[in-house]
Each structure stands twice: as C-alpha cells, then as structure tokens.
Amino acid sequence: MKLDHALATIAEDIRPSENQKVFACLAEYVFAHKKDIKHLTYSSIAQVIGTQRPEMLLQVAQYLSGERVKLLEMKFELIIDDNIIPLDDETVYHAEITGSLIHPDTGYPVKDYDRYIYPYFIPSREIENG
Amino acid sequence: MSAIDFADGLNERKISFSLFRNALHQNDLAASLGWERTIDKLTEHLNSPKTSATYATGLEAVYVDLTLNGNKLIKVFKLLGDYDELIKHFSMELVEQKTIYDKRFPLPLEHDDLVAAPLTLSCADYYTTEDRSSFVFCSKQYVVEKEILPAESLTDNAQNDYGDFDEIYGVRKRAVQLFDVVCVDRESGTLQIRMDGLDVQKTKDIERRLLILESKVLQVIEAAFDVTKIISGAINFFPCIKKLYSSVDGRIAEIGHTTDSAGVHRGKMRTKQHDFRDDTYHAGGVAGIVELNPHMLSKCWNSPSRQGYVELVIPGTVALTSSANPTIDTAFVLSCASDIDYDFVMNKIFESMTP
Numbered sequence: 016m017k018l019d020h021a022l023a024t025i026a027e028d029i030r031p032s033e034n035q036k037v038f039a040c041l042a043e044y045v046f047a048h049k050k051d052i053k054h055l056t057y058s059s060i061a062q063v064i065g066t067q068r069p070e071m072l073l074q075v076a077q078y079l080s081g082e083r084v085k086l087l088e089m090k091f092e093l094i095i096d097d098n099i100i101p102l103d104d105e106t107v108y109h110a111e112i113t114g115s116l117i118h119p120d121t122g123y124p125v126k127d128y129d130r131y132i133y134p135y136f137i138p139s140r141e142i143e144n145g
Numbered sequence: 146m147s148a149i150d151f152a153d154g155l156n157e158r159k160i161s162f163s164l165f166r167n168a169l170h171q172n173d174l175a176a177s178l179g180w181e182r183t184i185d186k187l188t189e190h191l192n193s194p195k196t197s198a199t200y201a202t203g204l205e206a207v208y209v210d211l212t213l214n215g216n217k218l219i220k221v222f223k224l225l226g227d228y229d230e231l232i233k234h235f236s237m238e239l240v241e242q243k244t245i246y247d248k249r250f251p252l253p254l255e256h257d258d259l260v261a262a263p264l265t266l267s268c269a270d271y272y273t274t275e276d277r278s279s280f281v282f283c284s285k286q287y288v289v290e291k292e293i294l295p296a297e298s299l300t301d302n303a304q305n306d307y308g309d310f311d312e313i314y315g316v317r318k319r320a321v322q323l324f325d326v327v328c329v330d331r332e333s334g335t336l337q338i339r340m341d342g343l344d345v346q347k348t349k350d351i352e353r354r355l356l357i358l359e360s361k362v363l364q365v366i367e368a369a370f371d372v373t374k375i376i377s378g379a380i381n382f383f384p385c386i387k388k389l390y391s392s393v394d395g396r397i398a399e400i401g402h403t404t405d406s407a408g409v410h411r412g413k414m415r416t417k418q419h420d421f422r423d424d425t426y427h428a429g430g431v432a433g434i435v436e437l438n439p440h441m442l443s444k445c446w447n448s449p450s451r452q453g454y455v456e457l458v459i460p461g462t463v464a465l466t467s468s469a470n471p472t473i474d475t476a477f478v479l480s481c482a483s484d485i486d487y488d489f490v491m492n493k494i495f496e497s498m499t500p
Contacts, residue, residue, distance in 0.1 A: 051425050054415055092415070101416045109178055117179035122162025124179070 148201035151208035167453035168482035214481040217339040246283040253322035379474040385497040396420035401441035
C-alpha cells in the first residue's frame with residue numbers, strides 16, 4: 016500500500032467530503048512515521064487528527080485498520096496497575112470465545128478482564144512492506 | 146510421586162506461567178493457555194503410552210531447571226582456590242543429613258507439613274554436573290495475599306456493628322516453600338548465591354534471607370579454609386551498567402539516569418519486545434547531552450534457546466551516582482528457563498566487566 020493509493024481510496028470512500036482531511040491526516044502521519052510508531056493509542060490518534068469526538072475517533076481508527084486501506088493493525092494489551100502485558104492473538108481469541116482471559120504471566124483467569132484490556136494500533140505489514 | 150506432581154509443584158510455588166511455558170517448549174513438551182489447560186494437556190501426554198516416558202523425563206528436567214534458574218536475585222563472588230576441595234567440603238558440611246524437606250524433595254512439602262516446618266534455611270540436597278555444583282536450600286516463608294471478598298460475606302451482625310462497606314478485603318498469610326541455590330561454578334570460577342521468591346516476596350525480605358545464607362556459607366568456608374585464599378569480595382555490578390547500555394546487542398527494557406543539567410530520568414518501553422534506545426524521545430535526549438550517567442538498567446535478549454526472552458536487571462538508586470565508590474552487589478537474573486539461558490545472561494555480565 017502506497018500513500019497515494021491510500022489517499023485516493025479515502026477520497027472515494029469518505030463522505031461527507033469535509034471529513035476526508037481528518038482520515039488523510041492520520042494516513043499521512045502513519046506513512047511519515049511508520050518506522051518510529053510502535054504503539055498508537057486512541058489518545059495519540061486524537062492528538063494527530065485534532066479531535067476529541069469519540070465517534071469520529073472510532074470511525075477513523077476503524078477505517079484505517081479495515082480491509083479497504085489496512086494501514087493500521089489493531090492489538091490488545093492488559094493494563095493492571097502500572098503493569099502492561101501485551102496479549103497475543105490466541106489469548107484474545109480464547110477470551111472472545113470463552114469469556115475468560117488467561118493472564119499470560121500468571122496463567123490464571125483475570126477477573127473482570129474487560130476493565131483492564133485496552134486496544135492500540137501499530138502500522139500494518141502492508142504499509143511496512145509498501 | 147507422579148510426573149505431573151512436577152507441574153503441580155511449580156504451580157504451588159507460584160512460578161511464572163510464561164516461564165513454565167518457555168521451559169516446556171525448550172524441552173519440546175506441549176503447552177496451552179494457562180495452568181489449568183496446560184496441566185490437562187500434560188496429563189494426557191503422560192497417560193499416552195507413546196509419549197509417557199518422554200514427558201515424565203521432560204517434566205522433571207523442567208522442574209529442576211526452574212528450581213536452579215527461573216527468576217533469581219543473585220550475588221556473585223570470584224573464587225580463588227581449589228573448587229573440588231570446596232565442593233567436597235560443602236557436600237559434607239552444608240548438606241544436612243536429615244531435613245523435614247526430604248519427604249518430598251525436590252517437590253515442595255504439602256501444606257500441613259510446610260506449616261510445621263521451621264523458618265530456618267536447610268540444605269536438602271545438591272546437583273552436580275561437570276561445570277557446576279548447586280546446593281539447594283529450602284525454607285518456609287510466609288507471603289501475604291489480599292483478596293476482594295463478595296459483599297454478602299459480611300454477616301448481618303458485622304454490618305450492624307460496622308456499617309456498610311463498598312469493598313471487603315480478606316488478608317491471608319500463606320506458607321510457601323522457597324528454593325535458594327548456592328552454586329560453585331567451575332567454568333566462570335565463581336560462587337553464586339541465587340535467591341528464590343521474586344514472584345511472591347518483596348526484595349527487602351529476600352535480601353534479608355540472602356544475608357543469613359551468605360553468612361552461613363562463609364562460616365562453613367571459614368571452618369576449613371583461609372577465606373581470603375578461597376573467595377574474593379562480591380562482584381560490583383555498577384560498572385557493568387554503562388557497558389551494557391552501549392553494547393548494541395539485546396534490548397534496553399528500562400534505564401534510570403541523571404544528567405549534568407540536574408535532570409533525573411527513568412524510562413522504559415511499554416513492553417520488553419522493544420528497545421528503549423529506539424524511543425525517539427530518549428534518543429533525542431541522548432543526542433543532546435555529553436554523557437548519560439546511568440544508575441540502574443534492565444536489559445533483555447532473546448533466549449538462546451529461541452523460546453521467550455531472558456532479562457538482567459541491575460537495580461540502583463540516584464544516590465549511587467553521587468557516591469565516590471558506587472557499588473551494587475546484587476542483580477536480578479530473570480526468565481531463565483534453563484542453564485543455557487542462565488549462563489547466557491551471566492556471560493553478558495562477565496563480558497561487560499572486561500574493559
């Protein structure tokens with residue numbers, strides 16, 4: 016995926032057209048900093064695109080990690096107190112299917128895990144290869 | 146004793162699950178998500194005639210590896226004298242003929258027996274290979290656990306007496322058996338004290354036990370040898386910090402440092418998969434100063450066995466950088482699922498000590 020192609024797809028997909036520059040802004044940022052970005056949170060995306068509106072934030076993050084442009088990959092981590100534990104796809108999938116999240120370090124289920132699980136984004140393989 | 150007891154024993158000892166899983170993979174044994182599913186899977190393999198023998202041998206090896214290595218607080222002394230004489234002397238004087246732990250060693254005692262055990266350190270046995278002899282000291286320690294209790298657990302009488310509470314906690318003092326190791330390592334010419342319990346105890350409690358064990362070992366040496374001809378002072382890890390930071394191998398997980406412009410900094414990445422030296426903010430800061438003046442460091446490397454990562458933490462405080470003779474004589478060697486992992490980290494320490 017190249018930036019030109021991503022911007023053209025955004026122009027084609029995003030309506031109303033005045034919203035396109037918000038999506039394009041994040042796309043350009045990700046391309047410009049793809050080597051440095053290892054962890055994008057919703058709050059850092061909000062700063063990049065200059066919005067605090069949750070619905071816009073979700074829409075932009077969802078679109079940029081969706082099949083159409085796939086510039087970002089969504090990941091999850093567990094944050095309990097100050098401990099941050101990355102979750103692999105198998106652990107997340109198991110939690111979705113069974114409703115029980117196994118803590119990767121302790122090996123025991125995390126009680127009320129919904130309170131401690133957070134999404135973040137990294138540049139996708141497509142953009143890294145591009 | 147059944148082979149699955151080795152897995153249960155590690156679970157009872159609160160060994161980190163990720164470390165257990167890495168050790169299983171290093172021994173080509175199957176693992177799954179969490180203790181429960183992994184123990185089910187191991188039981189299946191132990192019940193199958195095709196895999197039973199391999200799994201029984203493998204699980205014992207994993208248990209011993211995680212007892213001697215795992216997550217340890219270490220103190221290291223350079224050995225000067227005859228290792229064989231020292232090992233022979235230790236085997237006669239450190240190892241106790243009969244201890245309460247013999248009943249299930251190398252497994253931990255069952256609850257009631259453990260509660261009845263004394264609080265002293267007892268050397269229950271030792272393992273010898275061509276390169277090293279490892280003397281295992283068992284002890285009973287108490288850990289304090291705190292749990293949120295359901296609101297209904299408060300009786301009506303208690304509610305009447307004390308009123309309503311938003312959260313109710315239960316505090317339990319639980320006895321755990323720890324396995325500290327005194328190792329005479331021929332290859333590196335060192336005596337290493339490897340303290341257990343990092344997953345369940347505070348560092349201060351472990352350091353208190355370390356003092357007792359160290360003095361016990363020194364007394365045994367003094368009884369038969371001139372100590373000054375056998376052992377030199379503990380290795381100072383402080384000078385290693387700078388070299389470990391600047392060696393390009395591995396990943397810096399955390400660093401604490403000061404600057405000449407009176408800044409005090411402590412920084413780390415969100416996970417140990419990333420190198421802090423690559424953090425744009427940190428790299429920009431480093432480029433703008435003459436010298437980084439570090440006082441603590443944590444560094445990770447991919448495990449040489451290709452399962453997980455190993456970690457070295459050299460702890461230190463800001464006060465050290467103001468000292469004329471900064472000394473750190475303990476370090477943490479973490480996530481070592483085997484001798485290979487542990488030796489790899491120790492070699493990194495020794496390499497960083499050479500000018």
